[in-house]
Amino acid sequence: MKEEALALVRGMSDPGQALNRLREYLQAFVLRSFHESEAFRPLAFVGGTALRFLHNLPRFSEDLDFSLVSAEGYEGREWMAKVKRDLTLAGFSPEVTWNDRKVVHTGWVRLAGLLHDAGLSAMPMEKLAIKVEIDTRPPAGACCERRVVTRSLTFLLQHYDLPSLLAGKLHAAITRKYAKGRDWYDLVWYLSPRPPVEPNLALLQNALDQTQGVGRYDAQSWPELVRERLARLNLQAVGDDVAPLLERPQEAALLTRENLEGLLLDEEPQFKKSATGGRRFGLLGRCSRCRAADQSTGKSGEL
Numbered sequence: 001m002k003e004e005a006l007a008l009v010r011g012m013s014d015p016g017q018a019l020n021r022l023r024e025y026l027q028a029f030v031l032r033s034f035h036e037s038e039a040f041r042p043l044a045f046v047g048g049t050a051l052r053f054l055h056n057l058p059r060f061s062e063d064l065d066f067s068l069v070s071a072e073g074y075e076g077r078e079w080m081a082k083v084k085r086d087l088t089l090a091g092f093s094p095e096v097t098w099n100d101r102k103v104v105h106t107g108w109v110r111l112a113g114l115l116h117d118a119g120l121s122a123m124p125m126e127k128l129a130i131k132v133e134i135d136t137r138p139p140a141g142a143c144c145e146r147r148v149v150t151r152s153l154t155f156l157l158q159h160y161d162l163p164s165l166l167a168g169k170l171h172a173a174i175t176r177k178y179a180k181g182r183d184w185y186d187l188v189w190y191l192s193p194r195p196p197v198e199p200n201l202a203l204l205q206n207a208l209d210q211t212q213g214v215g216r217y218d219a220q221s222w223p224e225l226v227r228e229r230l231a232r233l234n235l236q237a238v239g240d241d242v243a244p245l246l247e248r249p250q251e252a253a254l255l256t257r258e259n260l261e262g263l264l265l266d267e268e269p270q271f272k273k274s275a276t277g278g279r280r281f282g283l284l285g286r287c288s289r290c291r292a293a294d295q296s297t298g299k300s301g302e303l
Contacts, residue, residue, distance in 0.1 A: 001029070001090030002114075008152070009118050016244050019120055019128075020060035026130055027064055028053075028153045029090070030109060033083045035155035042070040043134065044144050045159040046168060048182055053149050054159055057189055058247040059182065063131040067138035067160070076100055076134055080107045081303045087111070095127070096303045107132035139210045141203035142167075166190050166197050167204040174225045175211055179233050181242025184255055187226070191263040223264045230260055 005025045009018040027049060034040065047065030051057040068074060077098050084096040087109070095110040109130045115121035142164040148156050160168070169190065173183045190197050205219035217225060239252035246252060 002092055002117075004152070005029075005114070006118055009120075015120050017247075018118065019115075020245065022114070022118055022120070023062065023128065023130065024052075024060060025152050026109070026111070026128070027061075028151045028155075029087065030064060030083055030130065030132065031149075031157065032153045032155040033086045034079055035157070036086075037075070037079045037082050038073065039075075039079050040146075040156060040158040042068060042072060042074045043158065044069045044142070045157050046135075046165065048186060050157075050159050051165060051186065051189075053151055054147060054157070055162065057186065058251070059185055059189075059242070060245045060247070061182070062245075063133060066132075066134045067142065068134055068136045069138075069142070069144060069158075074136075076105050076107070077303065080109075080132070083109060084303055097301065098303055099301075103135070103137050105134040105136060139203060139206035141200060141206045143200070161200075162197050163200040164203050167200040167207065170199055170204055170222050170226065171207040171211070174217070174222070174229055175208070179229075179238055179241075181238045181240070181252070181255070182245060184233070184235075184238050184260070185242045185246070185252070188254060188259070188263065191267055196267060223267050227261070227264050230257065230264075235260075 005022060008025055009022050012018040012021070031045070031053070034043070043066045045053070045065075046067050047061070047063065048057065048059065049061035049064055052059065052061055077100065080096050080098045084094050087094040087096075092114065093112050095112070096107065098107045099105065109132065110127040111129075112125050112127050114128050115126050116124045143161045144158050145161050146156060146158050148154065159165075169183060169186050172180075173187055176183065199219075199222065201219045201222075204222060208217040208219060209215070235255055235257055239255045242255070243249040243252035
């Protein structure tokens with residue numbers, strides 16, 4: 001398995017793209033290990049890496065993000081311990097840690113020596129790290145789907161559907177304290193197709209209420225909320241931030257105020273409706289497989 005990972009990047013002329021490919025292989029490795037642990041019964045795959053694995057987003061991602069949709073069968077520490085065993089058997093030298101003291105449980109997978117073996121670092125013990133985050137109290141309103149995915153390895157994923165993933169991205173763009181280029185590139189990817197993706201407004205409303213206070217923001221006004229945030233952005237910095245993660249780094253030049261304003265103007269008339277009307281979810285409704293977890297306690301440390 002280690003040799004398979006190294007073979008993916010052998011001969012690549014761009015070290016940044018080689019790093020992206022190597023990290024993505026290891027993300028797939030972790031996802032397959034989770035699949036074998038049946039983690040995708042209580043978990044749903046979310047975030048930018050989910051967009052890439054499920055919808056071929058032309059942007060690499062750094063973390064693995066999940067939402068807990070059923071408390072039954074949740075064994076985060078055991079899943080991460082299996083990841084460590086699997087990586088060791090595959091020839092890697094893993095360090096795996098786990099912290100479940102907060103609502104968002106966080107794990108790290110660090111691999112020493114791999115970057116050096118791949119010719120991407122002069123330091124023999126420099127580590128390649130992957131962060132795993134599980135939100136144990138996600139906002140209600142998401143809908144889940146299941147799909148078999150092959151990306152170097154093959155595994156079954158439970159994941160948020162595309163409207164729910166868009167709701168999460170809108171929430172990040174509107175509320176994140178420090179702008180990340182990936183949020184704005186992903187919004188261009190979401191909003192540019194015709195017909196556009198319609199966000200899950202129930203989920204977006206619940207997310208805004210959960211993090212910003214009930215009633216402070218109205219999800220149906222998301223184009224206006226995004227536009228207000230856009231007005232304060234340094235778009236040159238935003239583009240520079242995301243360019244190293246793009247399959248085609250030159251696409252960062254698309255992140256201009258004119259382009260983003262145009263997409264938002266196109267979207268605004270289509271979403272002038274209540275967050276609780278015209279959708280298949282009530283404000284607090286979820287599909288049968290997507291139930292919010294309500295407890296989060298535990299310990300941290302290396303596995």
